Amino acid sequence: MYNNNKILDTEKSISEEDIKYVESKYKFSMPEDIKKHHLKYNGGHLKKSMYTTNRGDEFVVSWFIPIKSDKKSSELDAVLADLRGDKIIPDWLIPFADEAGGDFYCYSLRKNELGAIYYWSHEFDDVVYITKSLEEFLNNMVEFSY
Secondary structure, three states: OOOOOOEEOOOOOOOHHHHHHHHHHHOOOOOHHHHHHHHHOOOOEEOOOEEEOOOOOEEEOOEEOOOOOOOHHHOHHHHHHHHHHOOOOOOOEEEEEEOOOOOEEEEEOOHHHOOOEEEEEOOOOEEEEEEOOHHHHHHOOEOOOO
């Protein structure tokens, strides 16, 4: 699915019904590429986890948020309940991954940029556009070394 990257340590496989449950509960439709991603990889982390923008900004992904997990607090349902319940992130963003510092990578639900990838910073309550799609985001990652 991603020609330049591997996703490791994923959770148990999920079904379309698991996705429909979250979509229905939070009243949104997941873009098809994101849905396919979740069906193939439920959670996990990237072998190559750093993305650098044309401006030189670096973003490192820690973990993908699973749709379902043995650890309920890490599931997308629980993450959305916290973020939406406290009106922390805009409704047009859905988190799909996180960063070690507590920030999230999200995809857009806006019609004119459906599936575009954004970074949401909890410290600055700021949203930064990264790239136009999940595939472009993951295919352009490089290995991150501490």
